[in-house]
Amino acid sequence: MGEQKARVLIVGTGGVGTLAAYALEQGGKAEVTAVMRSNYNAVQKNGISINSAQYGNGIKGWRPTRICKVVPNTAKENLPPFDFILVTTKNIPEISPTVSDIIAPAVTPHKTAIVLCQNGINIEKPLISCFPTNPIISSVSYVSATEISHGSILHDGQDEQTIGAFHNPDVPAQVAEEAAKRYIDIYNPDGKIDVTFDADVRRVRWRKLLYNASFNPVAAILRMDTPRMRMSSHVIDDLIRPIMKEVLAAARADGITDFPEDLPEILIRVDPIGSAFKPSMCQDIEKGNLIELENIVGEPLREGESKGVAMPTLRTIYGLLKGMQLKVKESKGMWEPKFGSENPYQ
Amino acid sequence: MGEQKARVLIVGTGGVGTLAAYALEQGGKAEVTAVMRSNYNAVQKNGISINSAQYGNGIKGWRPTRICKVVPNTAKENLPPFDFILVTTKNIPEISPTVSDIIAPAVTPHKTAIVLCQNGINIEKPLISCFPTNPIISSVSYVSATEISHGSILHDGQDEQTIGAFHNPDVPAQVAEEAAKRYIDIYNPDGKIDVTFDADVRRVRWRKLLYNASFNPVAAILRMDTPRMRMSSHVIDDLIRPIMKEVLAAARADGITDFPEDLPEILIRVDPIGSAFKPSMCQDIEKGNLIELENIVGEPLREGESKGVAMPTLRTIYGLLKGMQLKVKESKGMWEPKFGSENPYQ
Numbered sequence: 055m056g057e058q059k060a061r062v063l064i065v066g067t068g069g070v071g072t073l074a075a076y077a078l079e080q081g082g083k084a085e086v087t088a089v090m091r092s093n094y095n096a097v098q099k100n101g102i103s104i105n106s107a108q109y110g111n112g113i114k115g116w117r118p119t120r121i122c123k124v125v126p127n128t129a130k131e132n133l134p135p136f137d138f139i140l141v142t143t144k145n146i147p148e149i150s151p152t153v154s155d156i157i158a159p160a161v162t163p164h165k166t167a168i169v170l171c172q173n174g175i176n177i178e179k180p181l182i183s184c185f186p187t188n189p190i191i192s193s194v195s196y197v198s199a200t201e202i203s204h205g206s207i208l209h210d211g212q213d214e215q216t217i218g219a220f221h222n223p224d225v226p227a228q229v230a231e232e233a234a235k236r237y238i239d240i241y242n243p244d245g246k247i248d249v250t251f252d253a254d255v256r257r258v259r260w261r262k263l264l265y266n267a268s269f270n271p272v273a274a275i276l277r278m279d280t281p282r283m284r285m286s287s288h289v290i291d292d293l294i295r296p297i298m299k300e301v302l303a304a305a306r307a308d309g310i311t312d313f314p315e316d317l318p319e320i321l322i323r324v325d326p327i328g329s330a331f332k333p334s335m336c337q338d339i340e341k342g343n344l345i346e347l348e349n350i351v352g353e354p355l356r357e358g359e360s361k362g363v364a365m366p367t368l369r370t371i372y373g374l375l376k377g378m379q380l381k382v383k384e385s386k387g388m389w390e391p392k393f394g395s396e397n398p399y400q
Numbered sequence: 401m402g403e404q405k406a407r408v409l410i411v412g413t414g415g416v417g418t419l420a421a422y423a424l425e426q427g428g429k430a431e432v433t434a435v436m437r438s439n440y441n442a443v444q445k446n447g448i449s450i451n452s453a454q455y456g457n458g459i460k461g462w463r464p465t466r467i468c469k470v471v472p473n474t475a476k477e478n479l480p481p482f483d484f485i486l487v488t489t490k491n492i493p494e495i496s497p498t499v500s501d502i503i504a505p506a507v508t509p510h511k512t513a514i515v516l517c518q519n520g521i522n523i524e525k526p527l528i529s530c531f532p533t534n535p536i537i538s539s540v541s542y543v544s545a546t547e548i549s550h551g552s553i554l555h556d557g558q559d560e561q562t563i564g565a566f567h568n569p570d571v572p573a574q575v576a577e578e579a580a581k582r583y584i585d586i587y588n589p590d591g592k593i594d595v596t597f598d599a600d601v602r603r604v605r606w607r608k609l610l611y612n613a614s615f616n617p618v619a620a621i622l623r624m625d626t627p628r629m630r631m632s633s634h635v636i637d638d639l640i641r642p643i644m645k646e647v648l649a650a651a652r653a654d655g656i657t658d659f660p661e662d663l664p665e666i667l668i669r670v671d672p673i674g675s676a677f678k679p680s681m682c683q684d685i686e687k688g689n690l691i692e693l694e695n696i697v698g699e700p701l702r703e704g705e706s707k708g709v710a711m712p713t714l715r716t717i718y719g720l721l722k723g724m725q726l727k728v729k730e731s732k733g734m735w736e737p738k739f740g741s742e743n744p745y746q
Contacts, residue, residue, distance in 0.1 A: 275621060276723040282737050284745035286726050292719025296712075327743045366642075366712030373638025374720075377622040380632050391628050397673045399630035 060084045060240050061134060063160050064118075065125060066142035067093060069199030070171060072102060072207050074140055074241070075118045076109060083240040086118035087126065087136075094123050096204035106199075106209035108247070127159035135162035138169055138237055140193075145172040146344050147180060149388075154184040163187045167233035171195050171215070173266050174349025175259050175357065178220035189233040190220040192255040194262055214248040215241075218255040260305035261313065265321045266333075266350050268297035271371045273336035274345060274378070280325040280333065293367065294322055300365040304358025344382050347375040406430045406586050407480060409506050410464075411471060412488035413439060415545030416517060418448060418553050420486055420587070421464045422455060429586040432464035433472065433482075440469050442550035452545075452555035454593070473505035481508035484515055484583055486539075491518040492690050493526060495734070500530040509533045513579035517541050517561070519612050520695025521605050521703065524566035535579040536566040538601040540608050560594040561587075564601040606651035607659065611667045612679075612696050614643035617717045619682035620691060620724070626671040626679065639713065640668060646711040650704025690728050693721040 062084045064071050071088070078084040090097055101115035128135055139157050147153075157168065164187045170177055171193040178190045196214040201207055217238050219230035235251055242249040252258050269280055272293050276283070283289045298318035305313060325331055338345050351372050358365045383389035408430045410417050417434070424430040436443055447461035474481055485503050493499075503514065510533045516523055517539040524536045542560040547553055563584050565576035581597055588595040598604050615626055618639050622629070629635045644664035651659060671677055684691050697718050704711045729735035 272720075272723075275720055276727070278723060278727065281739055281743060282726070283723070284743050285737055286723055287744055288719045288722035290745050292715055292722070296716075322745055328740050330739070367716045369638055370642075370713045370716040373634045374618075374621055376634035376638070377618075377624060377629070377632055380628070381622070381624065391631055393627055393676070394674050397627060397630050398633055399636050399668050400673060 057083070060137040060236070062086050062138045062140060062240070063126070063136045063157075064088045064140045064142070065157055066140075066144075068142065068201045069207050069209065070195060070197055071140065071142035072201065072205075073104070073106070073109070073197060073199045073209055073213060074142065074171070076102070076104060076113075076116065077213060077241055077247075079118055080109070081240055081243045083243055084138075085120075087120040087122060088118045089125055090121050090123065093201070093204035094121065097121055100205060103206040104209065105207070108209065108212050125156060125160050128162060130159075135165045136160055137165070138167050138191075138233075138240075140169045140171060142171045144338075144344070145170075145174065145177055145346055145349050147348050149344060152180060153177075154180050158184065161185050161188060167191055167230075167237065169193055169217075169237055170220075172349070173259075173262065173346065174353055175256070175263060176353040177349050178222070182220070182222050186222070186224045188222070189225050189230040190222050191217060191230070191234045191237055192220050192259065193217050194258050212248060216250060216252045216258045218252050218258065220255055256308065257305075257310045257312075260301070260308065260310050260354075261317075263305075263350065263354055264298045264301050264313075264317060265324065267301050267354055267368060268294045268321075269325075270333040270335035271347070271351055271375055272297075273333045274339045275371070275374055277336060277340060278332075279330035279336075281327045281330060284322070284325075284327060290322060293371075294318075296367040297371065298322070300358065300363065300368050301354055303363045304354050304361070304365065307361035307363050308357055339378065339382075342382060342385055344386075345375060345379060347372070347379055351375055403429065406483040406582070408432050408484045408486060408586070409472070409482045409503075410434045410486045410488070411503055412486075412490075413437075414488065414547045415553050415555065416541060416543055417486065417488035418547065418551075419450070419452070419455070419543060419545045419555055419559060420488065420517070422448070422450060422459075422462065423559060423587055423593075425464055426455070427586055427589045429589055430484075431466075433466040433468060434464045435471055436467050436469065439547070439550035440467065443467055446551060449552040450555065451553070454555065454558055471502060471506050474508060476505075481511045482506055483511070484513050484537075484579075484586075486515045486517060488517045490684075490690070491516075491520065491523055491692055491695050493523075493694050495690060498526060499523075500526050504530065507531050507534060513537055513576075513583065515539055515563075515583055516566075518695070519605075519608065519692065520699055521602070521609060522699040523695050524568070528566070528568050532568070532570045534568070535571050535576040536568050537563060537576070537580045537583055538566050538605065539563050540604045558594060562596060562598045562604045564598050564604065566601055602654065603651075603656045603658075606647070606654065606656050606700075607663075609651075609696065609700055610644045610647050610663060611670065613647050613700055613714060614640045614667075615671075616679040616681035617693070617697055617721055618643070619679045620685045621717070621720055623682060623686060624678075625676035625682075627673045627676055630668070630671075630673060636668060639717075640664075642713040643717065644668070646704065646709065646714050647700055649709045650700050650707070650711065653707035653709050654703055685724060685728075688728060688731055690732075691721060691725060693718070693725055697721055 075086045104113035167189040169191040198211040199209040219234040421432045450459040513535040515537040544557040545555040565580040
């Protein structure tokens, strides 16, 4: 009798989530339930198309084991528990419903491991509050996968993830770490792809933040691609490098002591300069979407400032992003200006 | 025999310049030549319409003594010299032609006084280099006059200007000051309007900069009106107040010691909160125009930093404005991105 397949729920089936669904089922050790919203009807009818440099071109009509329109309620629907819930949605904690609200019906206490494939630091904290007995797993992904139309995925790179367990006070470290390693095993059973374990989750996340807290917001504010940003010495010298240095100082104050001094210089040059790539926060602003400003900018800022690190550049960027977020909220009817007497600065 | 009228050339005939033309000719002591570009044909045909709370509503078909399409060349055209050249154009010193280039044909050495009705500090420096023997006069204007269509001016406030002479090393202070006072006399012969002399030009300019270096760029970056900015505590607390405090510190380092500590709190609340006013830099960005970033942000920043004042918020704002200006230049064909090997941050 073969090992029982892991039951995986995927919440967030854009490029990254759909590619994960494919990888997990191809590995033969997982069966995937994918929650689909805007793309449900297209995938129900025609399945998923994937063009991937890594997993193959011309994949058509593929479907995971199950698709559904809402997160299943395992208790009410009398379903077997999920071993893993992979979350690849945007993470905007200041907006309801939160990630915890969304996944709660499918989380079995003491059982389900929650894999957060999202950027930023401290993203585990609200989940630990809501799910104190569940392992919370960190996936830091460098995959470039885009849903170019409903159910159609373009993956033009390699699936690269660094995975480890967040510290959850009521879950023994060994249990959490085993859950992380099992997730890697079902995702990468042959060990052939670059989806690997790293116990130092915080370090992995701070490192990616040097890029994400600098290029992402500046690109979003300027609505500018990264090669053009690098053509402007002001953008690099007055903005990107100072932010990276501030985040580096905050990471050091947070106990990450082994980042090399020239890490900013490496990350400034990490994108290819031949094509006009716009970071995701810039794409969100251009589409009129809410942005993930708290985990990517707010939390590193609060971590650093609370430890006495001067972060004036990132503080300024944060204020601008808050203003931009307010405009997006207004455009979505989530906030309404009140002219006149209710203005706090009358 | 009456006193000979002062010959005034006005360069820049938007709302402020046109209103000045009207005020100067109404005073009876000046004859105005107005350089008109996009609005020349409309004014040639129909004259100027003005609706002004101060100068009168329903003014129609008015014209200054002369209008012309280009700055006259007094030497070549054998014209009598101008006593004053009033400049109300945008001031974008990094772009050719500069203000000096534009007015040079009409400047008579030792004679013509140049009145700069433009914002920011150090705007006199390039003019002193080009016109070392001419008085350079500062007008800081709070007039709200808009050209709503070619030749049609809406003026919904009071004409308020503070005027004095810049220090020009080769022009005796008394000569420059007399020129400033004569300009006030021809503009405000009855002393009935709020166009007055203030010898401390630098102080007047720094004071206005507290508002202009903060609300203008932040509004432009966010494309947001000032009441909404004041509804976001982040915009005020993380951006506007810190910038005002940095500019205040730079002004103090520059020798302006009598600004009260609560000046930022006053200026934060200076705009009416009942209507959605967008500062001019925001209007320029929304129209796709170049912005006046160097005199309003770059120069106060360089003045402060050169004197050891920490100005990290304004430095960040400056970097963002430089990136925005680059995009405007690209849209106007004044700059072209070069993808690939010419990127300074390869």
